[in-house]
Amino acid sequence: LGLALCMVSSATFVYHDYCIIGAGPSGLQAAYFLQQANRDYIVFERSHAPGSFFALYPRHRKLISINKRYTGKSNSEFNLRHDWNSLLSHDRRLLFKHYSHDFFPDADTMVHYLEDFASLLKLQVQYNTAVIHVTLEENKQAWNGHYFLLTDQDRQNYKCSSLLVATGTWVPNVVNFPGSEYVEGYETVSINPEDFAGQTVLILGRGNSAFETAENILGVTNFIHMVSRSRVRLSWATHYVGDLRAINNGLLDTYQLKSLDGLLEGDLEDLAIVKDKKGKLHITLRFYLEDRNTTAGIDSITLPQDELDNFATRAPYDRVIRCLGWNFDFSIYNRSLKMMPGKGYKKKYPQINPNYESRSTRGLFVLGTASHSVDFRKSAGGFIHGFRYTTRAVHRLLENRHHGVPWPSTVYPITQLTNSIIKRVNEASGLYQMFSVLADQFVLRENTTAFEYLEEYPVGVLAELEMQTGRKAPNGMFVVIMEYGRNFSGDDKDVFYYNRAVGEAQHAWQSNFLHPVIYYYRRLPTEREMKLRPPDWPLPRPDAIHHIVEDFLTDWTAPNAHILPLRRFLENCLSTDLRNFFAESCFLFTFTRQKLPPFCRQGYTRMQGLLGSERLLRHAAEAGLLEDYTLTDVLGDRPRGSHREPQDQLLRDHVISVRPLQHLVNAKDE
Numbered sequence: 001l002g003l004a005l006c007m008v009s010s011a012t013f014v015y016h017d018y019c020i021i022g023a024g025p026s027g028l029q030a031a032y033f034l035q036q037a038n039r040d041y042i043v044f045e046r047s048h049a050p051g052s053f054f055a056l057y058p059r060h061r062k063l064i065s066i067n068k069r070y071t072g073k074s075n076s077e078f079n080l081r082h083d084w085n086s087l088l089s090h091d092r093r094l095l096f097k098h099y100s101h102d103f104f105p106d107a108d109t110m111v112h113y114l115e116d117f118a119s120l121l122k123l124q125v126q127y128n129t130a131v132i133h134v135t136l137e138e139n140k141q142a143w144n145g146h147y148f149l150l151t152d153q154d155r156q157n158y159k160c161s162s163l164l165v166a167t168g169t170w171v172p173n174v175v176n177f178p179g180s181e182y183v184e185g186y187e188t189v190s191i192n193p194e195d196f197a198g199q200t201v202l203i204l205g206r207g208n209s210a211f212e213t214a215e216n217i218l219g220v221t222n223f224i225h226m227v228s229r230s231r232v233r234l235s236w237a238t239h240y241v242g243d244l245r246a247i248n249n250g251l252l253d254t255y256q257l258k259s260l261d262g263l264l265e266g267d268l269e270d271l272a273i274v275k276d277k278k279g280k281l282h283i284t285l286r287f288y289l290e291d292r293n294t295t296a297g298i299d300s301i302t303l304p305q306d307e308l309d310n311f312a313t314r315a316p317y318d319r320v321i322r323c324l325g326w327n328f329d330f331s332i333y334n335r336s337l338k339m340m341p342g343k344g345y346k347k348k349y350p351q352i353n354p355n356y357e358s359r360s361t362r363g364l365f366v367l368g369t370a371s372h373s374v375d376f377r378k379s380a381g382g383f384i385h386g387f388r389y390t391t392r393a394v395h396r397l398l399e400n401r402h403h404g405v406p407w408p409s410t411v412y413p414i415t416q417l418t419n420s421i422i423k424r425v426n427e428a429s430g431l432y433q434m435f436s437v438l439a440d441q442f443v444l445r446e447n448t449t450a451f452e453y454l455e456e457y458p459v460g461v462l463a464e465l466e467m468q469t470g471r472k473a474p475n476g477m478f479v480v481i482m483e484y485g486r487n488f489s490g491d492d493k494d495v496f497y498y499n500r501a502v503g504e505a506q507h508a509w510q511s512n513f514l515h516p517v518i519y520y521y522r523r524l525p526t527e528r529e530m531k532l533r534p535p536d537w538p539l540p541r542p543d544a545i546h547h548i549v550e551d552f553l554t555d556w557t558a559p560n561a562h563i564l565p566l567r568r569f570l571e572n573c574l575s576t577d578l579r580n581f582f583a584e585s586c587f588l589f590t591f592t593r594q595k596l597p598p599f600c601r602q603g604y605t606r607m608q609g610l611l612g613s614e615r616l617l618r619h620a621a622e623a624g625l626l627e628d629y630t631l632t633d634v635l636g637d638r639p640r641g642s643h644r645e646p647q648d649q650l651l652r653d654h655v656i657s658v659r660p661l662q663h664l665v666n667a668k669d670e
Contacts, residue, residue, distance in 0.1 A: 012157065016042045017402075019160035021134075023050040023125045025384050027166035028114060029087050031123040033395035036090075037226050037403075042393065043123065044152070046130035051114035053170055055108045059191050060216050061107045064208060064245045065384060069097040081431035084385035085110065087117055088392060094120065104247055106488025118622035129153075132164070136361070143402055161363065162398065169348060173324040175204070178289050179273025179299075182281055185324040186213060193220045200315065205269055205323035206232055208400050211248035213323055214261075218250050223260035225313060226251065227269045231491060239489045239514075240377050247660045264312055274301055275322060276347045280316035324479040325361050328370050337361045337594045349373035352363070355468065356462020363396075367391050374460065388429035389438055393458055397468055406470030406653060409443075411452045417442065418567045418578055420453060421480055425516040425556050426549065431455035431482050435514060436538040439481035443463065448574050449598070450538030451478075460539050463527040478570070479519040481538060485512035501550060505565045508549035515550040518566070520573045544573050584626055 002252045018034055020027045023045035047053070058064075068082035080086065085096035085105065090367030094117055100109045118125050133151040137159070146391050148163040172187050174180075186209050190196075196217040206228035207279040214224050232252070233243040254261040272289050276283045287305040288302045305314035327348040333339040338360030349372055351359045356371050358364040371390065374383030399405040412420060421442070424431065430438050445451060454469060459481065466472055488495065495512075502511045519542035546569040548556050550653040556562040571578050577597040581589075586600035596605065620626040 013149065013159035014157070015159045016040050017160065018042075018162050018164060018398075019044065019148060019158060020164045020166055021117065021150075021170065022166035022368075023047075023113065023127070023132050024053055024168055024368060025051065025087060025113075026168070026371075027123075027164070028117055029121060029388050029391045030124070030166060030367055030395065032087070032089055032117075032121055033392060035121065035123060037395075037399060037405075038486045039403075041124060042156075043125040044129045044131050044150070045125055045127050048127050049111070049115055050118045053109045053168055054110045054114070056187070057211065058107060058212055059186060059189070060212050062104050062212075062247070063107055063110060064241075064247060065105075066095055067100055067103055067105050075427055077427045077429055079301065080385075084383065085113070086388075087384070088198045088388050089117070091120060098465075106189070129156075132332055133334065134332055134337060136336045141625050146363070148364070151656060162402070163364045164367055164394075165370060165502060166367040167329060168582050169328050171327045171329050172322075173327050173348065174322065174375050175268045175324060177269055177271050177273075178286060179271075179275070179281075182273050182275055183322045186321065188209075189213070189321050191216060193217050196221050196319070198222060199318035200437045202227065202281070202313070202317045203323055204228070204320065205325070206230060206244075207323065207325055208242075208245060208324065210323035211244055211251060214251045215248050215320060215583055218254065218261070223262070224251060225264060226316075227264040227266055227268070227271075227313075229265065231265060232263060234492050237489070237493045238491060238494050239484055241380055241383060242377070242565065257625040262312075264552070268324075276316065280318065281320055282316050283313040285659065289479075303552060336470070337364065339364075346373045346376055349376070354458055355397055355464075356390060356458075364396050367394060374458075375434070375437045377459075379435055380433050382436060385433050386437075389434050389456055390458070391440065392430075393456060400413070400468065400470045404470070407454050407457065407468075409454045409471055411445070411450055413450050413598070413602050414444075414448055414574070414576070415580070415602055417451055417478075417570055417576060420451075420562065421478070421516075421566065422556065422563060422569075422636070424453075424455075424480060425482070428455070431480070431515070431516075435482035435484070439479050439538075441473075442476060442478040442480065443471060444475040444476055444574075448475070449577060460530075463525055463530050465524060473524045476520070476522045477524065478573075479542075481517055481519070482514055483517045483538070484514055485510070485535065488512040500553065503549065505549050505561050505563075508547040508565070511547055511550035513550040514554070516548040516556060518546045518548070518569065520544040520569075521544075537618045544569070564624060572649065581619060582626055 008636055015463050017039055018041035020030055020041060020043040023043050028050055029044050031041060031043050065084035066082065066083055071079050071082055073079065079122050083096060086094065090559065099113045100106065103241065130153045131150050132153055135149050137147045137149050138145065139147055143161040148160050150158040150406050167621045173187055183204065193216055197220045200222045201215055201217065201224045203224060203226045206226060210226060214226065218224065234243055235243040235245050251261050255263055259402040270286050272284045272286045274283060282303060284301065284303050304311040328376055329351055330339055336633050338356065340351050340360065342349050349370060350366055352366050352371060352373060353359055354374055356365050356367065356374065368387045371387065375381040381390055396407050400407060428440070430442060437459065438461045443452045443458050445456065452471065454471060457465065457469065459479070460466055473551035500512055502508065522543050525540045533540040546566065548566060549563055567578055579597060580599050581597060583604055586596070589600055617626065
């Protein structure tokens, strides 16, 4: 260790502000945002091309990320809700639909896509560079109080102020037990079905890789058994895309329809495998082998079927295949970085905060699949259609922290609050894909005359919003997020039960399917309130909450079911009137009310608004919103075909009725 430190101290370093390890999808996505911001960065990729993981996995080459090319809409942001493969960029050529027509694309297509993404956008990727060691160098002048020192396989050294880890999880998860040396790994097992013809196979694992392997050999084996410590989780029941997808679940059919195949539950660490003289593999339990000489042969070993003659796995197997997923590679990080694995089912990921920064090392951010501990089994942060948005969020946090660039925001008058929320819940892809994790923040300005909205901010660090974004929120806020029903998702849930959907606005809080939820806070929640939030709640208890009722078409534009209840909720929270009015109504209010509605105050009294049209005026009269004489005054006795008159004449005609009102308002002010 001392020699290594001496070598590091005397080495020459190539410096960059940002170092990205890994040129997979998340690494390239981070590089794109840094390049767009003209930042100094470099991406290190150990292979000769980007996306090296997809060059090998999935082994049977069919992705489970959907490529929905048609939605019936031309809105590009909406269409990303159903495009699970494209990365975010300004180049419309780099949409995955231009690369494949398959609903479930081939993995080789993903490799081609990532190569084009890196080359067409001219991203700074250094290939054939495997980072083998990462450590820290304390320096008070550095952004985070230290520099990150990286060493590659050729002993070239690099120094950077911020480190973005985008290596994914690629180390095979191996369980050791007696006889595990007879097990073949998913990463090396044959993918030729003919190699399994007439064989009996046991698969360890119950994820998509296990079922993908089974699907490939289902038609040629004697039978397949699958064993895992947990029961099968169906993605349509859990609403988690990482659980078993329908495209791979053929084994469930043959199991439940009694065609020899089957599923078993058991702790793999309790198993043991014994090989007989014919090369057959027998499954037994570890405690049967305690204090036994396994080299003496199978005849001297007690098997479970010796005591229980209908033991489930009493038939010997020809092959045992391990399909247990992958872990994060912790081996390259020096102890000074304190990169620790998570606990329990998150142990395959490094420990990070909800802003995707390491819990122990400031300036080290984890992106992509390896950052999935933030929303594991809750949202899509471990997959391209999720982490493309969380990567953008990390970039925005870094822009504010290191370069003083606040989180992008837009300011609108308060009269546009309802419209802005409706627009976002119907179009935004980041809210839709990263439900319960990313949310839009509608921050109220003083006296609630305007609002500032920030898109797709991580709700886990809501208490730090002012520090993380550079935006102030002293007057309260609305948080717009997408959620499933509280009790709708789970391993054992029947999601197809009768009356599973809610259709009436008064029962919106009972909605099961993905739907918008609006939280209202009079002040920014504190860190303590975030920690004490109710179980399974993404946010603390608000001062008020509103559910927009679920919609079969995920189209929340119905005037009565969606928009009207939302507007009344916002009005109750703000104690104001958010309706829109015609000029005649605003004119009347100036004489009959002490306080004008915001729409009249911000529009009519400032001589702002839209000019009327024949169609609009006729509709207003027929709906009883305006007196009939308005049509006569404005349109006169002109025939209906008079729209052919010059446009300036029409505009003069339409303004005639407004001028007297303006004179009256001026007289009143005087």
